Amino acid sequence: MSTDTIERAVDQRTYASYARPLLWRVIATREFAVLALLVAVFLYSRSSIEGFDGPLTLYFLFGRSLPIMLLALPMTLVIITGEIDLSVASTMALTGAVLGIAFTEWDLPFVMAMVVAVGVGLACGLLNGILIAYVRLPSLAVTIGTLALFRGLAEGFLGTDTIKGFPEKWTDLAKQATSEGGSYPIVLIPFVVLAVAFGLLLHFSSFGRGVYEIGLNDEAARFTGVDIARTKLVLFMLTGAVAGLAGVYQALYAGVIRSDSAIHLELQVIAAVLLGGVSIFGGRGTLPGVIAGVLLIAVLNSAMRLDGVRDDVTDIIIGCLLVASVIAPTLLTWVSGLARGRVRRTTDHPSTATAPPTPSK
Amino acid sequence: MSTLDKTPTAPSPRPARPARAGSSVGQLASDLLRSRELAVLVVLLALVVVATIKSDGFLRGDSFRDLLLTPSILLMLAAGQTLVIITRNVDLSVGSTLGLCAYGAGEIMSAGHSPYVAVVGAVVLGAVLGAVNGTIIAFGRVPALVVTLGTMLAFRGALLHWAGSDRVNAAEMDPGFLDLGTARIVTIPVLTIIALVVVVGVGYYLRTSRGGRELYAIGSDPDAAGLFGLPVRRRVLGAFVASGALAGLAGVFFAARYGGVSSNAGENIELQAVAAAVIGGVAIFGGSGTVWGAAIGAFLLVTIDRVLPILGVDDFYQQAVVGGLILGAIVLDRFLAHRAERRLARDREVTA
Numbered sequence: 001m002s003t004d005t006i007e008r009a010v011d012q013r014t015y016a017s018y019a020r021p022l023l024w025r026v027i028a029t030r031e032f033a034v035l036a037l038l039v040a041v042f043l044y045s046r047s048s049i050e051g052f053d054g055p056l057t058l059y060f061l062f063g064r065s066l067p068i069m070l071l072a073l074p075m076t077l078v079i080i081t082g083e084i085d086l087s088v089a090s091t092m093a094l095t096g097a098v099l100g101i102a103f104t105e106w107d108l109p110f111v112m113a114m115v116v117a118v119g120v121g122l123a124c125g126l127l128n129g130i131l132i133a134y135v136r137l138p139s140l141a142v143t144i145g146t147l148a149l150f151r152g153l154a155e156g157f158l159g160t161d162t163i164k165g166f167p168e169k170w171t172d173l174a175k176q177a178t179s180e181g182g183s184y185p186i187v188l189i190p191f192v193v194l195a196v197a198f199g200l201l202l203h204f205s206s207f208g209r210g211v212y213e214i215g216l217n218d219e220a221a222r223f224t225g226v227d228i229a230r231t232k233l234v235l236f237m238l239t240g241a242v243a244g245l246a247g248v249y250q251a252l253y254a255g256v257i258r259s260d261s262a263i264h265l266e267l268q269v270i271a272a273v274l275l276g277g278v279s280i281f282g283g284r285g286t287l288p289g290v291i292a293g294v295l296l297i298a299v300l301n302s303a304m305r306l307d308g309v310r311d312d313v314t315d316i317i318i319g320c321l322l323v324a325s326v327i328a329p330t331l332l333t334w335v336s337g338l339a340r341g342r343v344r345r346t347t348d349h350p351s352t353a354t355a356p357p358t359p360s361k
Numbered sequence: 362m363s364t365l366d367k368t369p370t371a372p373s374p375r376p377a378r379p380a381r382a383g384s385s386v387g388q389l390a391s392d393l394l395r396s397r398e399l400a401v402l403v404v405l406l407a408l409v410v411v412a413t414i415k416s417d418g419f420l421r422g423d424s425f426r427d428l429l430l431t432p433s434i435l436l437m438l439a440a441g442q443t444l445v446i447i448t449r450n451v452d453l454s455v456g457s458t459l460g461l462c463a464y465g466a467g468e469i470m471s472a473g474h475s476p477y478v479a480v481v482g483a484v485v486l487g488a489v490l491g492a493v494n495g496t497i498i499a500f501g502r503v504p505a506l507v508v509t510l511g512t513m514l515a516f517r518g519a520l521l522h523w524a525g526s527d528r529v530n531a532a533e534m535d536p537g538f539l540d541l542g543t544a545r546i547v548t549i550p551v552l553t554i555i556a557l558v559v560v561v562g563v564g565y566y567l568r569t570s571r572g573g574r575e576l577y578a579i580g581s582d583p584d585a586a587g588l589f590g591l592p593v594r595r596r597v598l599g600a601f602v603a604s605g606a607l608a609g610l611a612g613v614f615f616a617a618r619y620g621g622v623s624s625n626a627g628e629n630i631e632l633q634a635v636a637a638a639v640i641g642g643v644a645i646f647g648g649s650g651t652v653w654g655a656a657i658g659a660f661l662l663v664t665i666d667r668v669l670p671i672l673g674v675d676d677f678y679q680q681a682v683v684g685g686l687i688l689g690a691i692v693l694d695r696f697l698a699h700r701a702e703r704r705l706a707r708d709r710e711v712t713a
Contacts, residue, residue, distance in 0.1 A: 084506075137691050140451075140506075141645040144635060145687030152681025159677050259677075264629075267453075267510055280504045313522060319514030326508065327501040 030277030031289035033328075038296045045303035052306055062187045063175070063253060065298035067092065067246040067262060069191050071269045072276070073198040074239040076290045079273055080202070081214045081232060082282025083132060083139040088243045089265035090150035091124040095247030097154040100163030100257040110167050118244035124150055125240015126233075133232035147266070155259040163257040174252035190249075194242065199287045207231065215282025271322050272297050397642030397694070398654040405661045412668040419671065426543075426550055430618065432663040433556040434459075437611035438634035439641070439655040440563045441604030446638055447567070448600050449580040449647025450505035454494060455608040455634055457516035459627035462487045462612030464520060467529030467622045476538035483616075484609040490516060491605015495598035513631065524624040531620035542617035552614050557656075559607070564652045576600060580647025636683060637662055640690045661686070 045052045062069075071088050078085050095117040102113035128146055132139045174187075202208040210231050213221035218228055251257045276293025278285025297318060304314045409428075412419045419425075438455050445452045462483040469479040494512055498505045531539060544551045567573035579586040579593050587593045616622050635645075641658030643650030662683060670676045 131688065131692075135692065135695060137695055138645050141639050141691045142688065144632060144639065145684045145691065147632065147684065148636065148680045148687060149684025152678055152684055156675060156678035156681055159675070267513070271510060271514070274507050274510075280507050313518060315514045315518030316522065317518075319511040319516075319518060322511035322514070323497060323508055326503040326511075327497060330501050330503065 030325075030329075031286060031292060034276055034289055034292040034296060038292050038299065041296065041299050041303065045299065045306075049303055049307050052303060061298055061302040062191075065294070065301065066187060066191060066253075067250050067265060068268050068272055069294045069298065070194060070242055070246045070249075071239070071265075072272045072290055072294045073194050073287070074235065074242045075269050075273050076276070076278055076285060076287055077198065077202055077208075077211050078139075078235050078239055079270075079278050079280065080211050080282055080285055081235060082218075083232060083235075084143065084270070084280075085128060085139065085236065085239050086143040086266050086270075087124065087128060087146040087150055088239060088246075088269060089262040090147045090154070091121050091240055091243035092247035092250055092262040092265065093154040093259060094124065094150040094157075095121045095244040096251040096257045096261055097157045097259060099248055099251055101157060103166065104163055110170060114170075114248050117248050118241060121244020121247060122237055122241045124243070125237040128240065129233035129236030132236060133229040151259075151263075158257070158259040160259075164255055166252060166255070171252050171255050174249055175255075190245070195287070195291060202287055207234075211235070212283055215279075215284070217283075268297070268318075271318060275322055275325050277325075396654075397697075398651060398657055400693075401641055401654060401657045401661060401690075405657060405664060408661070408664055408668050412671045416671045424667075425548070426545065428664065428667065429553040430542075430550045431667075432660045433550070433552040434611050434614045434618065435630065435633060435637060435659040435663060436556040436560060436656055437607045437614065438630060439637040439659040440560050440652050441607035442634045442638045443641075443643050443650060443652045443655040444563065444567070444576065444600040445505070445604045446635070446643050446645060447576050447580045447647055447650060448597050449583060450498060450597065450600070451509065451635065451645075452491075452494065452505065452601065452604045453509040453631045453635075454490070454513040454516055455604060455611075456627040456629060456631040457513050457520065458487050458490045458605055458608035459612045459615060459630065460622075460624065461490065461516055461520045461523075462609035463615040463622045463626045464524050464529060464612075464624070466613050466616050467534060470535050470538060471529055471533035476535040476541075479535075479538065479616075480610075480613050483613045484606050487609020487612065488602050488606040491602040491608070492598070494605065495601030498601065499594040499597040517628075521624045526624075528621055528623035529616070534616065534620065538617055539620050542614075542620065552618065556614070559610070560652055560656045563603075567652060572596065572599070577648055580649075582648075633662060634659075636687050639687055642690070642694065644694070645691075 075085060075088070098120045099113050099117035102108045102116045103110055106113075108116065124146065128139075128142060131137050131142045202211060210221060210226040210228075213224060213226055214228055214231060221228060247262070250261055254261065272294040273285075273290050274280060274293075275296065276285065276290035278290060300317065301314055304317075409420070420428075438459065441455060442452060465486050466479040466483040469482050470476060490512070494505070494509055497503065497508050497512075501508075541551055546554060567576065575586070575591050575596055578589070578591060579596055583593060612627070615626055637658035638650065638655040639645060639658070640661060641650065641654030641656070643655055665682055665686075666676070666679050669679050669682065674682070
């Protein structure tokens with residue numbers, strides 16, 4: 001590949017982005033767009049939907065969406081490395097099943113049962129991580145396999161049984177949405193803690209820089225000393241552990257464990273992450289963007305539910321939002337190209353956007 | 362896998378897949394012996410044999426009919442999925458497309474139109490939905506996983522909006538159409554025959570036609586295919602249209618087979634379609650695999666479902682077994698690819 005082409009391409013991009021005023025550069029980011037949409041939806045719901053800011057709403061708003069919000073955090077890192085994890089919802093179901101069995105059949109103390117359940121989530125992530133990072137199998141195929149495997153184990157363990165009767169102390173904790181008087185949504189505390197932790201990990205640590213480098217170019221990452229396999233293993237284990245936590249939370253929140261809990265949740269998690277501006281090809285995206293994305297989905301869900309809109313319309317809107325969010329950059333470039341009287345060929349993929357691959361000589 | 366070593370000629374310098382048309386009979390035989398398709402077929406046959414020994418009724422009467430009939434829906438989806446995955450894309454919206462088309466076919470019939478109109482209508486609707494996916498993906502140059510995830514939600518939502526809690530019942534459908542769901546020709550269900558004809562058609566297209574070979578080229582290296590002048594966008598769009606149309610046909614099968622369609626028709630089936638392809642040796646990153654493999658994978662998935670209880674395994678574990686199979690299949694792929702690489706390296710040293 002000729003360095004000439006690359007330099008020219010880089011020059012153009014730099015010039016194009018820095019020639020604009022600072023304000024415009026901020027407004028043009030994906031994070032800003034999602035945040036603006038979130039604020040707009042929130043303000044609209046507050047003003048026109050009755051009861052939107054009541055304490056019960058906060059409970060529905062965050063309580064139901066908390067697993068999606070939690071799982072979006074590690075999923076962001078996984079997708080930034082260019083991988084994907086489709087097995088998270090199945091992991092949740094499996095950890096829920098183990099929690100129920102450990103508590104009712106093995107007669108473990110409840111805290112121990114929870115620890116075992118989260119451990120099972122970690123083990124699920126370990127299996128994914130080993131197959132993807134060390135056997136070097138494609139994560140899409142591996143996690144489609146483990147999606148079926150973990151869900152199948154949950155179904156096998158539970159059959160058609162449902163398990164309930166957990167200690168009220170714990171179910172109350174999971175269901176308690178707001179503080180006394182209803183002013184603070186305490187259900188958000190685990191999310192805030194994890195969001196800060198993952199934010200520090202991704203944006204302020206060398207591990208996080210490695211995550212971006214792997215997603216941009218894993219060969220280059222290898223040469224700069226990033227341990228690619230170990231990074232990926234750690235990420236999938238973190239995802240598994242968070243899925244374990246989410247599974248335990250889900251069980252306590254619902255007060256009942258069934259083998260089909262959290263079904264199809266993985267798709268909503270991925271939708272939220274991609275909506276937040278993470279590129280499915282890896283290397284791009286920020287945690288603040290993702291947090292705005294998950295909150296947008298949570299608010300949309302709960303506002304429409306309160307407004308009497310049926311779930312189907314919510315699905316249509318989220319689906320269209322997702323598609324719109326991926327084609328928006330292409331459309332914008334196309335339109336601005338038309339405005340300047342030329343159409344540039346661009347893609348979401350950074351490597352092909354800068355320069356077409358030239359045969360090496 | 363001792364069959365791998367039974368090559369009569371000198372070690373071939375490249376892995377056999379995908380096999381080229383017009384090679385000698387010997388080459389064809391050795392390709393066949395090495396193929397992933399054969400391995401999956403052996404597993405499938407072994408499963409059927411064991412089940413037949415354990416349970417006399419397994420290959421008789423209704424049970425036999427079901428064994429052939431149930432996979433025919435999945436076969437259609439797996440064939441479409443193969444076309445799409447070979448181009449290094451994926452179509453997660455097929456389950457929702459199936460549901461919409463099945464309901465659409467039912468509505469057309471309950472409005473008093475002939476079943477032929479319903480079939481054509483469902484297939485056209487499927488093709489249109491596929492074209493929506495294909496246009497966004499090929500011309501927007503955006504990842505198929507994201508787009509079809511979005512359209513999966515959107516199409517399902519549209520169906521829920523259209524159907525609500527309503528369902529099309531058997532009484533509203535043409536009796537001749539419903540007979541199609543159970544009709545047989547020489548003990549083979551008609552739906553299965555149609556499905557197999559479609560699979561053979563898709564397989565023939567992929568193996569021999571220019572367009573089919575170009576799909577492989579695009580999946581192997583989309584950028585190179587574009588530089589080489591292949592019509593990448595048109596081919597990818599075509600693959601999605603075909604996938605949508607096949608999902609529409611699968612919707613027709615669904616309506617005929619089950620005699621009733623509600624808004625949850627075809628839920629969760631998209632991952633089974635992808636799983637059938639993956640088990641059958643279609644590489645998830647494009648460029649290799651055959652529709653035969655995906656078809657055998659689809660048969661295997663459905664057969665396992667029926668065989669497990671006979672083998673005394675609680676059928677709640679069915680999903681887990683499917684998951685294990687998928688993992689086994691891709692680990693085997695990795696192992697075989699590694700072997701082929703080593704063999705290549707050895708050959709190079711010998712000739713150098």
